[in-house]
Amino acid sequence: MPSTLTIPDLAGKAVLITGASSGIGAALARAFAAQDASVGLHYHSGVEAAQAIAGEIEEAGGRVALVQANAAKSEEMAAAVDSVAQTFGRLDGLINNAGSMIARVLYEEMTDAHYDRVMDVNARSVVAASRAAVTHLKRDGGFIINTTSVAARSGGTAGSGIYGSSKAFVAAVTKGMALEFGKYNIRVNAVAPGLITTPFQDRFALAGQLEQVAASVPLRRTGTPEDCVGAYLFLASAMLSGYITGQTVDVNGGQLMP
Ligand code: NAD
Numbered sequence: 001m002p003s004t005l006t007i008p009d010l011a012g013k014a015v016l017i018t019g020a021s022s023g024i025g026a027a028l029a030r031a032f033a034a035q036d037a038s039v040g041l042h043y044h045s046g047v048e049a050a051q052a053i054a055g056e057i058e059e060a061g062g063r064v065a066l067v068q069a070n071a072a073k074s075e076e077m078a079a080a081v082d083s084v085a086q087t088f089g090r091l092d093g094l095i096n097n098a099g100s101m102i103a104r105v106l107y108e109e110m111t112d113a114h115y116d117r118v119m120d121v122n123a124r125s126v127v128a129a130s131r132a133a134v135t136h137l138k139r140d141g142g143f144i145i146n147t148t149s150v151a152a153r154s155g156g157t158a159g160s161g162i163y164g165s166s167k168a169f170v171a172a173v174t175k176g177m178a179l180e181f182g183k184y185n186i187r188v189n190a191v192a193p194g195l196i197t198t199p200f201q202d203r204f205a206l207a208g209q210l211e212q213v214a215a216s217v218p219l220r221r222t223g224t225p226e227d228c229v230g231a232y233l234f235l236a237s238a239m240l241s242g243y244i245t246g247q248t249v250d251v252n253g254g255q256l257m258p
Contacts, residue, residue, distance in 0.1 A: 009239045011036035014088035016081060018071060018129060019098030021046035023198030024147065026053055027225035028095060028232055033062035035233065040084030040091075042067050042098065063088070071098040072120035074128035081132035091136035093143045093236055096126045096170070101204045104159025115162060122166035126173055130188075134181060141185030145235050146174050148192040150252050157206060167192075171248055178246030187245040189235045194252025196223040218254030227251060 015032050019025040021043035030053065033039050039057060041064050043050035054064045065087040069076035085091040099122045105114050130144050137144070148171045151157070151164030171190055178188040195201065195213045201222075214222050231249040234240050250258065 005233075007035055007233060007237045007239065009237050010233070012038070013092040013236075014038040014040065014084070014090050015093040015095065015236065016040035016042060016067075016084045016091060016129075016133070017095045017097055018042040018077075018080075018125070019044070021050040021053065023200055024193065024196060024225045024228050025095075025097040027229050028097065029053055029057065029064070031229045031233060032236070033057040033060070033064065036062070037093075038063040038065070038088045040065050040067055040080075040088070042069060042080055042084075044068065044070055044098070071125035071129075072117070074124060077125055077129040078132035081129055081136070085133075085136040090139070091133060091142070092140065093145070094129060094133040094137070095232060095236075096129055096144065096146045098125060099147060099167075101160055101163040101200070104204060104206075105162070106159050107161050110162060118162050118166050119169075122163065123169045123173075126170050130173075130177060134184070134186065137186045138181075138184035141238075142187075143236050143238075144177065144181075144186065144188045145232055146170050146188070146190040148174070148190045148248060150192055150194045150250070150256050152192060153250075153256055153258050157209065160204070174248065175246045182245060187235070187238070187241070189241070189245060190248040191228060191231045191235070192248050192250045192252070193228055194223055194250070194255040196225060196228060196251075198225055213255065216255075217252070221253065223251060223253055 020029040020041045067080040069080040149167040152167035156164030174190040
């Protein structure tokens with residue numbers, strides 16, 4: 001597939017991207033396909049969007065396998081991982097991107113049910129998918145890239161605290177798995193997006209938040225899904241980042257400098 005930037009060691013790799021029917025995940029599916037990787041395109045309810053992206057990739061000569069699963073259910077995610085590995089005959093990388101704020105709820109008003117929903121989709125999903133993926137990844141080594149958030153480092157904004165905390169959990173999982181899986185030559189890293197304009201923000205942004213962030217971050221704008229792609233490609237490529245594991249790359253226009 002044509003691409004202006006070619007990263008040779010990504011060609012032929014089989015990569016599962018969760019939550020790839022929209023936003024950052026959709027941009028990643030297109031970008032990895034453009035590197036001639038085989039793309040496992042996971043989706044939940046967005047079947048039409050997922051099929052449209054898959055069609056686009058196939059039309060351009062790429063390889064794609066669609067797989068449906070609720071990220072909050074461990075057994076569904078494990079089955080999704082195994083299905084993609086079986087379709088392509090291998091698995092070289094897992095990108096844990098599916099996630100949601102579910103709703104803005106203040107800590108004072110939070111129910112256990114809300115806590116469970118947030119933690120299941122953002123935290124449990126990463127543990128379950130990664131656990132299932134390791135069996136396949138350890139054959140030849142590979143990578144896991146998790147998606148955390150600026151909110152993991154800042155504590156979040158009004159009502160997004162538990163979401164930010166679930167992403168902080170993912171940041172800690174990233175380090176722990178990097179420690180455990182290094183012996184298999186599996187690198188585990190994370191990308192922490194700042195404010196990226198996607199359906200996520202259409203749904204969850206506070207009134208005026210996009211404008212406020214755009215006016216105040218050093219780069220004076222909000223981010224796009226395409227702004228995030230380079231960090232994932234870099235962390236996927238052993239040629240570019242083969243001695244990097246357990247790290248988080250912040251893609252936030254300078255909003256927070258940890
Ligand atoms: P998005 O809403 O477009 O994408 C989220 C994806 O997760 C969707 O494809 C959705 O189907 C999937 N998903 C949600 N719940 C699911 C479930 N129960 N089962 C399976 N899939 C599910 O938003 P996005 O901004 O592209 O988000 C991608 C990731 O980036 C998420 O983990 C999000 O938390 C994170 N993030 C986004 C921003 C931002 O500003 N947009 C900032 C920091 C982190």
